[in-house]
Amino acid sequence: MNNKTTQQFRKKIGRENHDMYGFAVCWCLALLLIPIGELNTEGLIGEDFGIFHIVMAGLLMIIASNSYVSKYMNIYLGNEVEKKGIGLIGKEELTAILRYHGFDVTGYYKELMMRFIPMQLFGLTALTAGGCAGIIGKHVMVLFLAAVVIIPEIVFLIRYLKTAYELQHEKALYYNFIEGLWNGIYSLIRLFTVGIVMIMLDIVLMALAPSTVLMKGISDTEVVCFYIGGGWLIMVLIISVLLMGVYLTDIDRDMMAFSFVKMRKLILAGSIAVFILTVAAYSFISINANICVRENSFTIKEGGSIREYAVEDIAAYRVYGKDVLKMEITFKDGTKTQLFRDGAESTTAWSDKYYSDFNYAAELTGKLSALGVQGSIDDKDKLQAYVNGLDQPCRDGYDQILRNLGAAADQ
Amino acid sequence: MIEAKNLKFKYGSFGADKFEIKDVSIKPEQGYISCLLGRNGSGKTTLLKLLYGVLKSRGGSVFWNGEKLSLRNIPAYRQEAAFVGAGGWCADELSIKRNTEILSTLYTGFDNAYYEELIDMAGLAGDMDKICMSLSKGQRMKAEIVFALARRPKFLLMDEPLANLDPVFKTDILELIQKSVGENETGVLLSTHLCDEISDIVDKIYVIEDGRISRSGSRFELLGAAGERDLKELF
Structure with missing residues (x-):
């Protein structure tokens, strides 16, 4: 099984289970619960949740990550057989039928991790926006920025080890653990490459535009500082650029499974337009x-x-x-x-x-x-x-x- | 090329004399039909699973194109080798058609046109939309063999492909195997205890008794030039 067959198989399973987007719902609920809980601690909505919202959001992220893996490690039987139980659809685990097939479990999980990056980028976007807007406290924002990155990696590692144990003839836990860690590191590098580079590009662009005008004629040895308004536009810029990142990496349309976001080109065009307008607006505000x-x-x-x-x-x-x-x-x-x-x-x-x-x-x-x-x-x-x-x-x-x-x- | 050298295997951890496979070396050849002949419990299935990498040997190794079989190269090895007779090759509650659509994506060499041809030849065209668990044993075996052959594997390991089948099905299956060997130079190693059914098609025979290869050679070598002895006498 090479990269191409791994991708084909994943796409096929994804299409078979196209309506299994519960993981996306869970993930979004977690991201929504954080600002609601934070506003509660301010006493703005009902009673103070304490840290309940933090714990629940973390649990929802774990459930979302696990549910995502399950989408790609099960065949959901849909309309082929009568639905079993109340509201449940029968499923068969892929591990039951892949033992005698040419299935590369390490490559497959690596592929799954790559395809989860849009969810993580979306999480980074939402948290950054919330933090910049002051809705989410800085400490909670940092905590969940780390959670968005680390929780899925841990869940994927555990599921990978379980699947490898069930499928492989050699129960090489140490070997699989190392392979799983490498998968995680590779996925993190991809995530940071897409996310951080884009954010840094934003910040450089945003800083470059006004500074070249403001600092004209001023020597670097003079003790001068310009304080500029419109910093909230940085938040808008980060959101638009990270959404562009979500669009570019969401090859399987996991994030865009909902009908109202199927207008992909419109979303991309909108993100680019917001990006350009934001840089222009920030430059104008800074200078004037x-x-x-x-x-x-x-x-x-x-x-x-x-x-x-x-x-x-x-x-x-x-x-x-x-x-x-x-x-x-x-x-x-x-x-x-x-x-x-x-x-x-x-x-x-x-x-x-x-x-x-x-x-x-x-x-x-x-x-x-x-x-x-x-x-x-x-x-x-x-x-x-x-x-x-x-x-x-x-x-x-x-x-x-x-x-x-x-x-x-x-x- | 698949080769096993000095394979040893036992189930469980205890009992030094309880090896199911004892120092077995075997080298099925591409383009020929080899047969693993033995009684029930002689170790045929275990040996095939070792050759396919489903079980890990306790001694000796399996080699694929000169490279020792390991976790790292098994997925690539299984692009070229197929196993039939495991029973769990597909999702029971899906149809043959859906199973094939999903599982064929695992193999770069899967030939859809050839698959259609084989389906017709096997008489399964009308059963494609039936759920696998509703098919008879013979139909399931044919579906599994057809899927394996459509991958155009270099090697085909078959565990008791003819067991519990009626004569018509057996004939169909043997024709499918011979077709693949003739057209694709596939090397086939099939296990059976039913000597009569395979005596006309095998090229090489390995007799396995109590986990060891007691005799091996071409059909003519083992049966003698007269050809009147039948395979039952090899036990």
Whole structure:
């Protein structure tokens, strides 16, 4: 059995069991349960689920992965025989009939793993979108990004070992375990190649477009940083590109089994259009709506106007945020602006001087404290919880901000 | 080329003297019909399963084109070798037609046109949509043989292909085998204890007794130049 016959056999079984898309439903339910559960922990919908949603989502992913393998390791009898039991369709395991055939179990499972990549890409897309939108907490997002990658690999390995044990004349557990691991590694390499390369390409494109314009005429030795809005567009871009990845890898149409997504060309065209529009929109927003920060001055560009301020022009400031540091400053003329935005472009000199936004904010609040400018802090507990997971320089910066706020309050 | 050298096998782990196959060397040739002749329980089925890689030997090895048979090369080996008589070659609750559509995708050499020809020859054309479990033993055996032959294998291992069949079916099956050997140079090794049915078609005979090859040679060598002794006398 070579690659071609393996693919042919898999396609044949897939077509025979074309209506067995329960695994896709389970997978999508798991991805849906995560944001619902996360919103619940915020108290937004009904009672707090605790970690129930996390456990259930994990279980659903295991069920989905196992169900996917079962689709390709069973012959579902459909209309050929009377349905057995209530709502159940009779099935026969392929292992019962493949023992005397030229069936390459290792190659077959490798093929199955490759074809599950669209599901994993879709999971990565949904989780990334949820995380960027703030619906899913960063820790839960990271947990399930790992789960989307690892859970199917483990389930496939176990099913592979079971099938190999049943089919092979030699019960070579160690040999099969190594072969199964290689299959998993190969599948992960493919997944990361498709997913990560696409995402990195997004980010490079998104950064390249505005930075070439914004940094024109500015030396890298100047301490300058541009804070840019429209970062949520990165989420849109990632979604569109990963959906393109799902389309390109979903050769068996497992993800596109539902009738309303059968318009493949339309989906691809839509993804490409969204990709182009998003890059263009982000470039436009970055260039036309940003705040240029230097050590002692601010240049705000928005709505077609450009206004320049000095540190001494700041009347008040507010520090807040949950999973990211935010700072709102109010100038003496009443203008309010958000300092730390979704995106940033800075010179090398800025990066060398300030390890993070916390460190710049520490310096700024120090100057404002010396000027007697009143500041306030909201979401102190949430910020503290966020900062506790960061590097030491960031924690030092945050501590300095708190001291500066305290010093300003004392004046 | 398939060759077995010094094969040993026993079921289970205990009992040193309980080897079912004891130091067997055998080399069926392509283009000829070889017969594994022996009583019930002599080790015919076990030897065929060892040759096909369904069982792992406890000693000795099976070689395919000079390469030792292992987990790595068995799928490729089975593209060229077929086994008939296992009984579990297809899904019982599917029709012959659906089984063939699915299982034929496993083989690069499966010849659909030849398969149609063989189906007609075997008289199965009207049974293609019948569920396999509803077919008689003879029909199932014919379907299995036809599927195996349509793969155009270089070697065909057959375990008691004529057992419990009526004379008409036996004649059909023997014709199918001879056709394949003649047209495709297929090497056939079939096992049987029914000496009379195969005496006219076999080229080489291996007599297996108590897990050992007690005698082997061409039909004429074993039966003598006179040809009047029949195979029963070989036991």
